[in-house]
Amino acid sequence: MKPIVLTLFIIPFLLILSPNKEPYNSNIVVLELFTSQGCSSCPAADAILNEVKSENIIALSYHVDYWNYIGWKDPFSKSKYSDKQRKYAVKFNSSSIYTPQLVINGKEHIVGSNKKLLNQKIEQYKMIKSKSHIFVSKVSKSEDQVRFSYNFEGDISNKNFRIILVVNERKTSVKRGENRNREIVNGNIVVNEQQFKLENNSGIGSILIPEIVTPTDDLSLILIIENDDLDIATASYTAL
Numbered sequence: 001m002k003p004i005v006l007t008l009f010i011i012p013f014l015l016i017l018s019p020n021k022e023p024y025n026s027n028i029v030v031l032e033l034f035t036s037q038g039c040s041s042c043p044a045a046d047a048i049l050n051e052v053k054s055e056n057i058i059a060l061s062y063h064v065d066y067w068n069y070i071g072w073k074d075p076f077s078k079s080k081y082s083d084k085q086r087k088y089a090v091k092f093n094s095s096s097i098y099t100p101q102l103v104i105n106g107k108e109h110i111v112g113s114n115k116k117l118l119n120q121k122i123e124q125y126k127m128i129k130s131k132s133h134i135f136v137s138k139v140s141k142s143e144d145q146v147r148f149s150y151n152f153e154g155d156i157s158n159k160n161f162r163i164i165l166v167v168n169e170r171k172t173s174v175k176r177g178e179n180r181n182r183e184i185v186n187g188n189i190v191v192n193e194q195q196f197k198l199e200n201n202s203g204i205g206s207i208l209i210p211e212i213v214t215p216t217d218d219l220s221l222i223l224i225i226e227n228d229d230l231d232i233a234t235a236s237y238t239a240l
Contacts, residue, residue, distance in 0.1 A: 028235045029057045029125045030224060032103040033112050034085045037074040037186070038067030040178035045100030045112030050169075050187040052122060058222055058237050059188040060164065064099060072177030075212065076170075076189050091230055106230040130234045134223050141240050144209050146221055151202045154225070154233065159198040163207045164222040167191050188220075198225065 033049050035042040046061065053059035063076035064085060085097045092109055100112030104121050112118075132154025139148045146165065167189040174182050192210050205223075213219065219240040225233045 027056055027126050027129055028232075029122055030060065030105050030232050030235050031057065031118075031122075032060045032062060032106075033188075034062050034064055034081070034097070034099055034101045034103075035112070035186075036064055036067035036077060036099050037172060037174055037179060037184050038070055038072045038177040039099045041113060042100045043179065043182075043184055045102065046184075046186055048113060048115050048118065049102070052118065053188065055237070056126065057122060058235050060166065060190050060222065061186060061188045062190050063186075064097075066097075067099065067177070070177045072174055072180070075172070076186065076191065080193075081190070088230065106226055106232040132225065132234045134225055134234050134236045136221070136223060136236050136238050139221065139238055139240070141209075141219070145206050146209065146219075146240060147204065147206045148221065148223075148238070149202070149204050150223060152198065152225060153201070156198045156201060158228050159233065160226050160228065161196055161198040161205075162222075162224040162226065163194045163205055164190055164224065165192040165207050165209065165213075166220040166222060167213060168218040168220060170217070 031049060033045060035046055049059045049061065062081040062084060063074050063078070064082040065074070065077040065079050066082055068074060068077060085101065088103055088109065089097050101109055102112035102118065103109045105125055110117050110121065132152065135151045137149045139146065169185065169187045170189060172184045172186065174180055174184050191212055192207055194207055221238040221240055222235060224235040227233065
């Protein structure tokens with residue numbers, strides 16, 4: 001009788017553990033925040049972004065360099081991130097760029113500190129099921145780079161592949177500028193990004209770890225597939 005009882009117990013337990021569900025990245029939401037340590041309204045947006053991120057909500061912070069003129073040079077800022085924001089401005093027919101600007105799935109933008117509107121947009125985009133998926137495997141991290149294999153399920157025509165390396169959190173004592181004498185907590189910091197045309201559904205990729213990354217930093221690898229109009233089709237997140 002003992003084996004029969006055990007069998008009856010295991011079957012429903014397996015049913016609970018093995019539901020029929022979509023791959024985790026089928027309803028992905030990618031949030032791209034353009035921010036700066038020199039901007040007094042940015043810390044609130046940084047905190048909100050860190051609060052809403054989850055397994056299916058990928059958070060990215062791009063530190064722009066056009067705030068550096070006021071006396072504090074953001075150590076994470078890069079001119080190419082300002083240029084990236086300008087490309088979104090062209091797409092959205094905006095006459096100027098600003099911080100904190102938050103772009104959702106490459107399709108629309110809002111003020112990054114508007115938490116109520118952001119939560120509404122997240123719920124809206126979570127309902128949109130992706131027609132494509134990207135899966136990551138064989139991830140390895142060495143002293144100077146991260147390597148991985150990927151498999152993309154979907155149409156690769158007119159698609160671009162973005163490889164992104166993120167520092168999960170860093171505290172900085174800001175000495176000058178609008179946030180002078182404050183300790184700023186930044187999260188989801190993009191420290192390196194590469195982009196190229198997607199030519200194959202599967203392959204091997206890598207990204208360099210820049211010098212600004214310290215041995216104590218927790219890193220994440222983000223892969224994004226987008227079209228030529230910057231609309232994000234799907235993405236994946238891997239903690240390193």
